[in-house]
Amino acid sequence: MIRSIQAAQRLDSRGNPTVQVDVTIDRGTFRALVPSGASTGANEAVELRDEKPSVYGGKGVETAVQKVEQVIAPVLIESGLRVGTDQKKIDALLKDLDGTKNKSNLGANAILGVSMACARAGAASLDIPLYEFLRRESGAQKPYVMPVPFFNVLNGGVHSGNKMAFQETMIAPVGATSITEAVRMGSEVYQQLKKVVVKKFGPAAAGIGDEGGFAPPISQPHEALDLLVQATADCGYSDRVKFAIDPASSEFFRNGKYNLRFKESTSDNRTPKQLMELYHSLLQNYPIILLEDPFAENDWNSWTEFNKECNLELVGDDLLVTNTKYVQEANDKKACDSMLLKINQIGTITEAISAANLAYSFNWSVFVSHRSGETTDDFIADIVTGLRTGHLKSGAPCRGERVAKYNRLMDIETELKAKGETCLYAGTQFRVAHKI
Numbered sequence: 001m002i003r004s005i006q007a008a009q010r011l012d013s014r015g016n017p018t019v020q021v022d023v024t025i026d027r028g029t030f031r032a033l034v035p036s037g038a039s040t041g042a043n044e045a046v047e048l049r050d051e052k053p054s055v056y057g058g059k060g061v062e063t064a065v066q067k068v069e070q071v072i073a074p075v076l077i078e079s080g081l082r083v084g085t086d087q088k089k090i091d092a093l094l095k096d097l098d099g100t101k102n103k104s105n106l107g108a109n110a111i112l113g114v115s116m117a118c119a120r121a122g123a124a125s126l127d128i129p130l131y132e133f134l135r136r137e138s139g140a141q142k143p144y145v146m147p148v149p150f151f152n153v154l155n156g157g158v159h160s161g162n163k164m165a166f167q168e169t170m171i172a173p174v175g176a177t178s179i180t181e182a183v184r185m186g187s188e189v190y191q192q193l194k195k196v197v198v199k200k201f202g203p204a205a206a207g208i209g210d211e212g213g214f215a216p217p218i219s220q221p222h223e224a225l226d227l228l229v230q231a232t233a234d235c236g237y238s239d240r241v242k243f244a245i246d247p248a249s250s251e252f253f254r255n256g257k258y259n260l261r262f263k264e265s266t267s268d269n270r271t272p273k274q275l276m277e278l279y280h281s282l283l284q285n286y287p288i289i290l291l292e293d294p295f296a297e298n299d300w301n302s303w304t305e306f307n308k309e310c311n312l313e314l315v316g317d318d319l320l321v322t323n324t325k326y327v328q329e330a331n332d333k334k335a336c337d338s339m340l341l342k343i344n345q346i347g348t349i350t351e352a353i354s355a356a357n358l359a360y361s362f363n364w365s366v367f368v369s370h371r372s373g374e375t376t377d378d379f380i381a382d383i384v385t386g387l388r389t390g391h392l393k394s395g396a397p398c399r400g401e402r403v404a405k406y407n408r409l410m411d412i413e414t415e416l417k418a419k420g421e422t423c424l425y426a427g428t429q430f431r432v433a434h435k436i
């Protein structure tokens with residue numbers, strides 16, 4: 001039985017307000033904190049903000065907090081639904097209570113906080129870890145497969161103040177043998193990258209962006225990748241660490257063209273065909289294994305064309321917004337072969353799991369993701385383990401809200417091994433970990 005549901009306005013990693021929810025059952029009180037994006041997809045579920053310019057610059061979430069306490073709490077408590085056994089019904093109730101297609105009534109931030117806290121309380125009520133609860137919810141099989149962490153070590157786009165148009169350049173230790181070793185390798189490359197950046201651009205260039213990666217004064221993707229080549233080679237990891245890019249290209253797509261200098265007063269407009277050629281040349285010259293949002297959310301033709309001719313993992317973020325409707329459409333159009341899973345894009349845990357399962361049914365991969373505005377909540381570490389998605393991105397191995405997820409994954413690995421459970425590492429199989 002749910003005894004009470006309380007909410008509060010707290011801060012995220014960018015210093016903006018976010019929603020915190022506490023669900024109390026007999027076992028105790030279980031908390032969730034909601035993340036928030038900057039390069040958001042147009043079709044994401046709506047994050048309710050107060051829009052009062054004099055308070056937190058309009059970004060307050062007091063309305064969402066009130067929706068939790070005054071609208072959701074009485075109905076959910078009265079419903080008699082039980083955490084642990086009724087997560088799907090709880091999430092369906094939240095969706096129905098909102099009544100809109102994009103959760104604009106109660107706010108996806110209000111709804112997700114309740115959904116996450118109920119899942120956490122549910123796991124505790126059954127005396128199982130959250131990842132095991134989520135595994136059962138999703139119907140995923142054992143053994144557990146720990147994910148390859150994709151560390152975003154160079155920040156650009158709307159996540160940093162440099163001129164780099166591409167938002168994220170990531171390193172992925174696919175050649176590690178465990179998540180613990182992968183984190184060590186990622187951290188070593190990150191620390192070496194700092195030295196490479198400082199040597200090349202001076203100490204002021206060691207400042208970091210929203211996701212903990214460095215943001216040196218570079219503007220071209222090959223400059224970012226060259227820095228990674230150097231740092232991984234210096235560490236002796238050239239064969240075991242691969243690269244990935246999320247240009248987050250919806251951010252610089254205007255009038256049918258991609259402006260690679262969108263953060264400057266000049267412009268460098270590329271047609272989709274020219275951008276495609278740029279990607280092909282990068283893929284030829286660097287060990288890139290994954291590309292996310294290479295084209296804008298409404299540039300479907302480019303996605304389909306590119307997907308025909310490339311064989312690396314092509315991930316839809318803004319394109320799919322963790323929503324079965326767009327996952328289905330992308331499969332019909334053969335636009336990509338992987339879904340980015342961001343829980344706040346859709347607003348309930350059950351719907352996020354449904355989107356992942358639909359993606360799996362098309363033989364796609366699923367890539368779990370944090371948001372650029374994060375919290376210390378480590379929920380997604382349990383999702384990636386429970387759903388066996390084989391890889392996740394949670395920023396650089398730096399900043400508390402980023403490392404909270406990596407630390408939790410190492411805890412899970414230690415716990416599983418101590419229990420004698422089979423616990424594999426996805427490694428080079430990261431795209432098909434759910435089938436191992």
Ligand code: PGA
Binds near residue numbers: 167370
């Ligand atoms: P966001 O960035 O959280 O600002 O949307 C992450 C991403 O684009 O993958």
Ligand code: ZN
Binds near residue numbers: 246248293
């Ligand atoms: Zn993205």
